[in-house]
Amino acid sequence: MSTRPPQVGAPDPELKTSPIAGQSSEFDDEQPPDLETFESAVCYFNNESFPLGSYVLSGDELLSCEKPGVWVRKSEQAPPKDDVGA
Numbered sequence: 258m259s260t261r262p263p264q265v266g267a268p269d270p271e272l273k274t275s276p277i278a279g280q281s282s283e284f285d286d287e288q289p290p291d292l293e294t295f296e297s298a299v300c301y302f303n304n305e306s307f308p309l310g311s312y313v314l315s316g317d318e319l320l321s322c323e324k325p326g327v328w329v330r331k332s333e334q335a336p337p338k339d340d341v342g343a
Contacts, residue, residue: 262312262319265302275300277320277328297326 268274275297299306300322302313311322312331320328 262314265305265313265315267316269303272303273301274303275322275327277315278330300326300328302328 268277299308300311301307302315302320307313307322309322309324309326313320313322313328319331321331323329
């Protein structure tokens with residue numbers, strides 16, 4: 258049995274979300290994130306904290322919380338189906 262990572266949806270710009278590696282161009286016009294974010298032992302996604310090593314699904318993207326508190330894209334996954342074939 259495998260445990261599926263939680264589906265967290267899309268990042269809400271109004272809520273605290275740690276940087277996602279590879280999205281720097283989306284933040285070019287915004288203020289840079291607090292340096293505290295980069296010294297954290299957790300990642301945030303829409304105000305919810307996740308410990309280092311956690312995985313979440315944001316839509317069809319699998320993200321991993323890695324040092325120093327940033328999300329790293331691992332892959333794109335098709336949403337799992339409820340019926341599992343043998």
